[in-house]
Amino acid sequence: MMKTDTPHIEDKLLDFTYGELPAADAQAVKAHLAACSACTQALASIQGVRRVMSRLPLEAAPASGLESLLGYAEQAARQAAAGPAPHRPSWVRWLIPAFGLTATVVIGVIVTSRARAPVGLDQSRVAEAVSAPAAPMPPLAAASPARAASQPADPLAMNGLRDLDGAPAAKGDLADKVRVLAKKSASRRDGPEPLREKDAKAEAPAPSEREEQDEGRDFGAAERAATGGFKRSEAGPPATVVAQAAPPAPAVALGRLHAANAAGATSSAGLVGPSGGKGNKEDAPSDDRNLESEEQALARAIAASSPGTRQAELLAQLCEVQERLGRPEYACARLQRDYPAHRATQALVARRQKREQAPEAAKASAPAKAKVDVAEPAAQ
Amino acid sequence: LATEIPDEQLMLAFRSGDARAFETLVRRHRSPVFNFILRYTGGRARAEDVLQETWLKVVRSAKEYEPRARFTTWVYTIARNLCVDSARKESYRQADSIDAPVGAEEGRELGELLPDGGPSPDRAAHNVRLRPLLERALQGLPAEQREVFILREYSGVAFKDIAEVTGVPENTVKSRMRYALEGLRKRLEELGVDGDMAAEGRAAG
Numbered sequence: 023m024m025k026t027d028t029p030h031i032e033d034k035l036l037d038f039t040y041g042e043l044p045a046a047d048a049q050a051v052k053a054h055l056a057a058c059s060a061c062t063q064a065l066a067s068i069q070g071v072r073r074v075m076s077r078l079p080l081e082a083a084p085a086s087g088l089e090s091l092l093g094y095a096e097q098a099a100r101q102a103a104a105g106p107a108p109h110r111p112s113w114v115r116w117l118i119p120a121f122g123l124t125a126t127v128v129i130g131v132i133v134t135s136r137a138r139a140p141v142g143l144d145q146s147r148v149a150e151a152v153s154a155p156a157a158p159m160p161p162l163a164a165a166s167p168a169r170a171a172s173q174p175a176d177p178l179a180m181n182g183l184r185d186l187d188g189a190p191a192a193k194g195d196l197a198d199k200v201r202v203l204a205k206k207s208a209s210r211r212d213g214p215e216p217l218r219e220k221d222a223k224a225e226a227p228a229p230s231e232r233e234e235q236d237e238g239r240d241f242g243a244a245e246r247a248a249t250g251g252f253k254r255s256e257a258g259p260p261a262t263v264v265a266q267a268a269p270p271a272p273a274v275a276l277g278r279l280h281a282a283n284a285a286g287a288t289s290s291a292g293l294v295g296p297s298g299g300k301g302n303k304e305d306a307p308s309d310d311r312n313l314e315s316e317e318q319a320l321a322r323a324i325a326a327s328s329p330g331t332r333q334a335e336l337l338a339q340l341c342e343v344q345e346r347l348g349r350p351e352y353a354c355a356r357l358q359r360d361y362p363a364h365r366a367t368q369a370l371v372a373r374r375q376k377r378e379q380a381p382e383a384a385k386a387s388a389p390a391k392a393k394v395d396v397a398e399p400a401a402q
Numbered sequence: 403l404a405t406e407i408p409d410e411q412l413m414l415a416f417r418s419g420d421a422r423a424f425e426t427l428v429r430r431h432r433s434p435v436f437n438f439i440l441r442y443t444g445g446r447a448r449a450e451d452v453l454q455e456t457w458l459k460v461v462r463s464a465k466e467y468e469p470r471a472r473f474t475t476w477v478y479t480i481a482r483n484l485c486v487d488s489a490r491k492e493s494y495r496q497a498d499s500i501d502a503p504v505g506a507e508e509g510r511e512l513g514e515l516l517p518d519g520g521p522s523p524d525r526a527a528h529n530v531r532l533r534p535l536l537e538r539a540l541q542g543l544p545a546e547q548r549e550v551f552i553l554r555e556y557s558g559v560a561f562k563d564i565a566e567v568t569g570v571p572e573n574t575v576k577s578r579m580r581y582a583l584e585g586l587r588k589r590l591e592e593l594g595v596d597g598d599m600a601a602e603g604r605a606a607g
Contacts, residue, residue: 079529
């Protein structure tokens with residue numbers, strides 16, 4: 023009887039020694055142990071190892087990093103408390119009224135330029151995109167109603183088609199310009215709401231630095247917003263943005279075509295309002311992702327590095343990246359602690375002192391102006 | 403004994419904007435998590451970096467935290483994954499000399515070993531002698547046995563939760579634990595600490 027019990031009990035010795043057995047089972051094990059020398063020995067062996075290994079003292083976690091961690095958490099908590107909605111979607115919602123039609127135009131032109139890249143341009147989608155908006159495309163129709171209606175060989179239309187594959191240089195240039203402008207206007211628009219608070223706390227730049235800081239920082243914010251928009255667009259399509267637009271010029275009509283195409287890529291059933299956040303800064307999400315993957319790569323490199331100049335440089339880089347991501351605590355703090363004499367540290371300290379002297383001043387967002395910026399090149 | 407607010411509630415409170423809840427969690431778990439990381443990675447500098455990364459990630463991923471999961475299970479999962487990453491990086495870096503970092507670390511730490519408030523000078527001195535040996539024995543275990551042993555022995559994580567952290571069935575966790583205990587016993591014998599395993603512990607309580 024004892025023998026059939028033994029393997030069963032042995033299985034329980036681990037749980038027993040770590041106190042994971044329910045009281046009744048533990049009692050049974052004890053009773054068994056009193057009569058079974060093999061199990062008693064097995065248990066003694068386990069306990070011997072545990073006894074010795076328990077001499078490894080528990081070490082206190084280092085104080086370094088604690089303060090910056092708590093600061094970071096406080097910032098995060100403040101944000102969470104401020105907006106019940108998750109961060110990015112709230113941005114998207116905010117962006118919708120701000121962008122409206124303007125965004126549509128920008129999307130169109132940006133997509134034009136992106137279409138030059140061979141990335142994922144599926145021919146069938148191209149065909150879809152070309153045929154779908156054909157009816158509500160006044161510029162082409164107005165220019166040459168007959169041809170537009172009857173001949174797909176219409177030079178303009180052909181141009182447009184070709185453009186999907188390997189856009190002519192002139193249009194590409196235009197698109198690039200517009201994209202740059204779009205970024206600028208986007209970053210200008212970026213501002214007042216949720217990110218503002220965080221950014222203001224993280225860094226309140228001195229007036230002298232203001233412009234430069236804002237460029238970098240707001241761009242970062244815009245990237246985040248755009249990422250949100252991008253994600254959202256996979257669920258809810260930007261297609262109707264396209265349909266609502268009344269583009270003034272062929273270039274834009276073309277853009278519209280591509281926008282429709284891009285919309286097809288994420289969702290074929292276009293509905294709902296203008297998810298304007300979507301494409302106006304289309305390459306921003308990848309920038310954001312780049313920053314984050316850069317952050318991770320740097321953090322790993324630092325984790326694997328040993329103290330020295332190289333590590334200081336890595337920390338300085340990570341500090342900058344995290345500043346752009348709006349979480350400048352960890353690397354910057356470590357840089358200051360471990361490499362107080364490094365020039366990057368001194369630059370950082372100088373930067374922060376400047377900021378502290380200049381209280382944050384709310385910056386007016388300028389959606390109206392952005393509209394002008396965007397519309398001009400598009401109409402050229 | 404005042405009722406302690408459960409970790410999970412604290413985490414939910416933090417998620418909805420209570421920074422002090424997070425601070426409580428940090429004070430409760432930062433050191434245990436650090437000890438896990440330290441013993442997993444075997445190097446202090448790396449452990450400090452991984453520790454910070456872990457907690458930053460807790461903040462960043464707060465929204466994804468599901469109260470269904472035990473908080474500790476969640477944190478140790480994060481920490482463990484970062485340890486694995488870090489170890490992988492390290493192994494690329496020093497493919498040639500696996501023992502080097504541990505040995506170096508031990509050598510350096512030997513000088514500053516005295517645990518504060520140790521029970522008696524004798525015991526403290528004994529621990530000073532013992533500790534590098536124990537660390538070496540631990541580092542000698544395969545990673546998948548080591549992590550199980552550390553989580554159970556030092557971090558107090560139950561076997562079924564270790565299964566979640568490491569992503570293997572509980573049975574596997576337990577058999578790894580048996581191998582770990584057996585491996586440690588042999589290694590400690592080789593290192594001449596077997597006397598402690600048998601008699602000394604009994605004498606000292």
